[in-house]
Amino acid sequence: MPADFEVQEVDDLATLESGLDALESSGEQEKRFTLKRLLLKSSPAFIAIAVVLGIWQLLFALKVKPDYVIPSPQMVWNSFTTQWKLGMVWPAVQNSITRGFIGFALSIAIATPLGILVSQVKFARLALRPVLTGLQQLPSVAWVPAAIIWFGLSPSTIYCVVILGATPSIANGLVSGIDQIPPLYLRAAKVLGLSRFASIRQVVLPAAFPGYLSGLEQGWAFAWRSLMAAELIAISPDLGAGLGQLLEVGRTLGDMSLIVMSIFLILITGICVERLFFAPIRKRVFRARGLLVE
Amino acid sequence: MTETSGLVLNGLSKRFSGDASTVLDNISLSIAEGEFVCLLGASGCGKTTLLNLIAGLDEPTSGTISANGRTSLIFQEPALFPWLTAGKNIELALKAAGVERAQRKEKAQELLRLVHLDKSYDQRPHELSGGMKQRVAIARALAQESKILLLDEPFAALDAITRDFLHEEISRVWKERGLTIVFVTHNVREAVRLGQRVLLLSSRPGRVIREWNIDIAQPRNIDDPQVAVLASEITAELRQEIRRHAR
Numbered sequence: 001m002p003a004d005f006e007v008q009e010v011d012d013l014a015t016l017e018s019g020l021d022a023l024e025s026s027g028e029q030e031k032r033f034t035l036k037r038l039l040l041k042s043s044p045a046f047i048a049i050a051v052v053l054g055i056w057q058l059l060f061a062l063k064v065k066p067d068y069v070i071p072s073p074q075m076v077w078n079s080f081t082t083q084w085k086l087g088m089v090w091p092a093v094q095n096s097i098t099r100g101f102i103g104f105a106l107s108i109a110i111a112t113p114l115g116i117l118v119s120q121v122k123f124a125r126l127a128l129r130p131v132l133t134g135l136q137q138l139p140s141v142a143w144v145p146a147a148i149i150w151f152g153l154s155p156s157t158i159y160c161v162v163i164l165g166a167t168p169s170i171a172n173g174l175v176s177g178i179d180q181i182p183p184l185y186l187r188a189a190k191v192l193g194l195s196r197f198a199s200i201r202q203v204v205l206p207a208a209f210p211g212y213l214s215g216l217e218q219g220w221a222f223a224w225r226s227l228m229a230a231e232l233i234a235i236s237p238d239l240g241a242g243l244g245q246l247l248e249v250g251r252t253l254g255d256m257s258l259i260v261m262s263i264f265l266i267l268i269t270g271i272c273v274e275r276l277f278f279a280p281i282r283k284r285v286f287r288a289r290g291l292l293v294e
Numbered sequence: 295m296t297e298t299s300g301l302v303l304n305g306l307s308k309r310f311s312g313d314a315s316t317v318l319d320n321i322s323l324s325i326a327e328g329e330f331v332c333l334l335g336a337s338g339c340g341k342t343t344l345l346n347l348i349a350g351l352d353e354p355t356s357g358t359i360s361a362n363g364r365t366s367l368i369f370q371e372p373a374l375f376p377w378l379t380a381g382k383n384i385e386l387a388l389k390a391a392g393v394e395r396a397q398r399k400e401k402a403q404e405l406l407r408l409v410h411l412d413k414s415y416d417q418r419p420h421e422l423s424g425g426m427k428q429r430v431a432i433a434r435a436l437a438q439e440s441k442i443l444l445l446d447e448p449f450a451a452l453d454a455i456t457r458d459f460l461h462e463e464i465s466r467v468w469k470e471r472g473l474t475i476v477f478v479t480h481n482v483r484e485a486v487r488l489g490q491r492v493l494l495l496s497s498r499p500g501r502v503i504r505e506w507n508i509d510i511a512q513p514r515n516i517d518d519p520q521v522a523v524l525a526s527e528i529t530a531e532l533r534q535e536i537r538r539h540a541r
Contacts, residue, residue, distance in 0.1 A: 013466070014410050017425075018410065020423075020455065021422075021423060021426055024423030024456075025417075025423050025426060184373045187351065187369070188375070191351070191367045192390045192438065193390045193391070193438065194386075194390050198390065202386060203375065206375070206377045206378075207375070207377070285377075288376075288418060289376040289377055290418060
């Protein structure tokens with residue numbers, strides 16, 4: 001009888017524990033994707049857009065300013081369809097996105113090792129951190145005249161400005177991501193006996209990833225802005241069309257509809273990159289770590 | 295019982311630079327292989343510092359430590375990496391211990407079975423309860439093939455029911471694996487429930503001031519009258535030590 005009792009006790013712990021585990025652990029509840037939820041989620045944005053369009057139309061209808069200063073939404077739309085038929089829009093969008101992505105990729109390639117260096121080597125931190133923070137403040141349009149003198153009216157000029165605009169944000173994001181790692185993770189890495197290299201690769205970088213990601217997002221915003229500044233100033237037939245150049249065409253022609261249309265294209269492209277590229281990555285990373293509150 | 299030493303501390307002292315007070319003062323201690331020792335003390339007795347020294351996270355000011363085998367340290371927080379699943383957390387420890395890639399998954403699953411978490415291989419830390427996380431942390435520590443397990447108030451943040459289960463769990467794992475365990479706690483009953491020997495440390499500086507051999511038969515229950523009697527004796531001693539610091 002007593003032996004039986006003991007066996008039952010050992011068995012019991014496993015059962016008890018699995019019971020308690022089931023009670024205490026949160027089952028991940030994936031919400032199903034439905035049209036209704038999508039509409040519910042996106043309707044506030046559509047309402048906001050409708051309100052803005054309404055106010056715009058109202059300003060136009062009241063004739064606050066002549067229509068070459070404030071064109072109507074309809075005029076901007078007509079300008080878009082005309083330009084589209086002339087084959088001006090799509091190549092400009094394509095060109096700008098390609099340049100933006102190449103410049104952004106180059107910035108990541110430079111900023112990532114730089115960020116690791118600054119976070120891990122004390123001398124590099126003391127020497128470079130203030131420089132990076134300073135550069136982050138500097139409007140990258142300031143580099144355009146210098147870049148034109150260095151590289152002429154070539155793609156290098158544009159990439160130079162984009163890289164100088166985006167690199168500091170990405171590097172700084174990575175450094176603060178690394179600085180904010182809970183010390184407990186680093187102690188755990190040490191206790192596990194990971195080598196310095198393995199601990200950077202397996203613990204420091206993954207732990208810093210959320211910070212790195214927001215650095216990347218900010219870096220992209222800076223890259224996109226810098227690109228527009230560069231395209232607006234560096235104009236040459238060799239460079240081909242871009243959204244910035246389209247804007248400059250509107251200015252020289254005094255075509256306000258074209259200018260407003262270009263602004264919208266720049267805005268919408270930026271939003272699309274955020275929604276289609278960064279938002280899914282951010283969602284995945286945060287959900288995997290249980291940091292996403294929905 | 296053969297008295298092979300699992301862990302020997304010899305005249306261990308620790309003073310932090312810039313701080314005149316001694317945290318640990320001349321601690322000498324011999325722990326047999328396979329022994330379960332609980333270190334008990336109020337705040338400021340340097341319990342955590344002592345474990346950090348043994349685990350090699352910090353250097354002693356003077357004295358020596360000789361450990362017969364690898365040590366692993368378990369913290370009060372489970373310290374699992376949130377970007378890895380439970381299984382991959384254990385596999386990272388296996389990798390660091392030099393286990394070949396092909397064997398890691400199977401070994402990780404075996405360790406999860408040992409702590410009754412067979413189904414949690416693919417779960418992320420945030421999907422686990424506090425007790426489950428701490429069991430994964432125990433499995434991860436065992437993955438290092440350590441013979442000496444150091445636990446720093448591992449169950450202090452858990453609720454009473456979970457803590458009770460984990461007492462059973464750690465006792466069972468200790469016996470099954472023949473581990474040497476140094477268990478730091480400020481919970482007197484927990485110390486008596488688990489340990490074969492309980493050491494009471496003084497505070498500022500930390501010294502071993504008394505020790506008790508616990509002869510109460512295993513498996514014990516935290517509510518055993520014998521546990522309660524001894525615990526109140528130890529508590530009285532602990533209170534006296536705390537009273538000494540009153541001004």
